[in-house]
Amino acid sequence: MPCALCGDIIPTEVARCPACGAWARRRDFRAxxxxxxxxxxxxxxxxxxxxxSLVRLLQPLHQATHDTYDPVVTERVLAPYTDVFLICAIMAGITGLLYLGWLWRAYGQSPGPHRHRRAWVLFGWITPLANLWVPPRLVYDVWVNSGRFRTTQRHAVGAVVAGWWGFVLLGVGLARLFAVTGVHTLAEARFSVHVGVAAAACEALAAALCMASVFEITRLQIARDA
Known part of the structure; x- marks a missing residue:
C-alpha cells in the first residue's frame, strides 16, 4: 500500500515506511x-x-400571483427535494459511522485532559439530551489537546466547533420542517422554498466546518507523532 505521508509503496508485512519511517498506525489514522x-x-x-437548485425556484414564485399559482405543479416540483434531503441524511449517517471511528482514534491519541470518558465518543451521540451538547465538547477537547494553543486560538477553535454543531442542529431541524410544510397557497410555497434553501445552506456549512476540524486534528496528531 502507498504511504500516506510520502507516497512510497510499503509491503504489507512491514510496519514502517522504508522511505520516511512512518509507522503503520500513523498511516492508517491519516488514511x-x-x-x-x-x-x-x-x-x-x-x-x-x-x-x-432551490434558489432558482424563488424567482418564478415571486413573479407568480394568487391567480396564476398552481399548487399541484409546485408540489410536484418540490417533491424530489424531500427525497434529496433524505438521501443527504443517509449519506450523513454513513459518513458519521466512519467519523466515529476516526474520532475514537483521535481521542485515544490526544493526551488530555478530557471532560468526558472515551465511551462518550459513542454514547454521546445516542444518549437523549446529552447528544445536544456532548459531541461538540468532545471534538473541542480532542482538538485543543492535539496541539499547543494560545487563548485566542482556543477561542477560534471553540467558535469553529460551535458553528459546526449549530449548523448541524439547524440543518436537521430545517430539513424536517421542509418535509412537513405545505404548498397549498403561494405564501406557503415561498416559505417552503426558503426553508429548503436555509436547510441546504446549514448542511453545507456544517460539513465544511467539520472538514476543517478533521483536517486540523489529523494534521496536528500526525505532526506530533512525527
Whole structure:
C-alpha cells in the first residue's frame, strides 16, 4: 500500500515506511482522516447543489400571483427535494459511522485532559439530551489537546466547533420542517422554498466546518507523532 505521508509503496508485512519511517498506525489514522474529509466534502457538495437548485425556484414564485399559482405543479416540483434531503441524511449517517471511528482514534491519541470518558465518543451521540451538547465538547477537547494553543486560538477553535454543531442542529431541524410544510397557497410555497434553501445552506456549512476540524486534528496528531 502507498504511504500516506510520502507516497512510497510499503509491503504489507512491514510496519514502517522504508522511505520516511512512518509507522503503520500513523498511516492508517491519516488514511481514515482523508476518507472522512472526502466524504464530508461530497456531502457539502450535494447540499450546496440542492440549495442552488432551490434558489432558482424563488424567482418564478415571486413573479407568480394568487391567480396564476398552481399548487399541484409546485408540489410536484418540490417533491424530489424531500427525497434529496433524505438521501443527504443517509449519506450523513454513513459518513458519521466512519467519523466515529476516526474520532475514537483521535481521542485515544490526544493526551488530555478530557471532560468526558472515551465511551462518550459513542454514547454521546445516542444518549437523549446529552447528544445536544456532548459531541461538540468532545471534538473541542480532542482538538485543543492535539496541539499547543494560545487563548485566542482556543477561542477560534471553540467558535469553529460551535458553528459546526449549530449548523448541524439547524440543518436537521430545517430539513424536517421542509418535509412537513405545505404548498397549498403561494405564501406557503415561498416559505417552503426558503426553508429548503436555509436547510441546504446549514448542511453545507456544517460539513465544511467539520472538514476543517478533521483536517486540523489529523494534521496536528500526525505532526506530533512525527
Amino acid at each position: 481514515v482522516g482523508v476518507a472522512v474529509f472526502m466524504l464530508l466534502g461530497f456531502n457539502a457538495f450535494v447540499a450546496l447543489g440542492s440549495g442552488i
